[in-house]
Amino acid sequence: MNATTEPRSQLFHQWLTAEDTRKKEEFFARLSGVKSHCIMCGSPSSQAKSGVTYFYETSDGSDAGFMEERCFSRFLLSSIYNLPQGLPGDDPVRLMLQDTIKESAFAFKPVSAGSGTEVECHRFDLSGLPMSSKAYQPGELAPPLDTLRGYGETLRDAFLFVHPITTGNPEAILMEENYRAFAKLKRHIAEQIC
Numbered sequence: 001m002n003a004t005t006e007p008r009s010q011l012f013h014q015w016l017t018a019e020d021t022r023k024k025e026e027f028f029a030r031l032s033g034v035k036s037h038c039i040m041c042g043s044p045s046s047q048a049k050s051g052v053t054y055f056y057e058t059s060d061g062s063d064a065g066f067m068e069e070r071c072f073s074r075f076l077l078s079s080i081y082n083l084p085q086g087l088p089g090d091d092p093v094r095l096m097l098q099d100t101i102k103e104s105a106f107a108f109k110p111v112s113a114g115s116g117t118e119v120e121c122h123r124f125d126l127s128g129l130p131m132s133s134k135a136y137q138p139g140e141l142a143p144p145l146d147t148l149r150g151y152g153e154t155l156r157d158a159f160l161f162v163h164p165i166t167t168g169n170p171e172a173i174l175m176e177e178n179y180r181a182f183a184k185l186k187r188h189i190a191e192q193i194c
């Protein structure tokens with residue numbers, strides 16, 4: 001080893017350590033802003049580590065957290081797709097919709113409509129391509145809309161973004177590269193609906 005390579009490799013090592021520290025700090029900063037329970041049913045997200053779960057974040061960044069797969073898909077099937085209650089778990093329409101949901105990102109956006117407020121529900125594929133959208137009365141979408149509560153009875157001028165997580169470790173979405181891809185998709189969708 002000659003005299004110049006050692007300091008250089010040392011510098012590189014220091015840089016790597018600093019970079020690693022920054023990534024860790026950013027990860028824990030994000031994690032501290034994330035609710036630790038499913039916003040649909042209130043059960044701890046640590047109990048929902050298997051299968052597909054969903055990560056959500058409001059566009060203004062003031063709320064973020066997880067939803068269990070069964071809670072979010074049950075909500076979509078009844079409120080968005082109007083599937084009748086009590087349909088068997090192996091019903092073909094239900095299975096098809098569940099597969100679609102797992103491969104989709106959703107945005108819920110309150111908009112003024114006449115004297116009141118409606119909520120647009122947009123479905124996108126995971127590259128951000130718009131697939132469908134429809135407006136609903138806020139009462140029909142109650143639990144997830146709590147994330148957009150503003151002052152008094154109003155909803156904030158923001159949207160709720162929900163994205164599936166296909167790993168067994170929900171927190172991995174908050175790590176550098178994963179979170180960057182998530183934030184990029186959220187920006188791409190914001191450009192289309194705002």
Ligand SMILES: [Zn+2]
Pocket residue numbers: 038039040041042043067068071
């Ligand atoms: Zn739940």
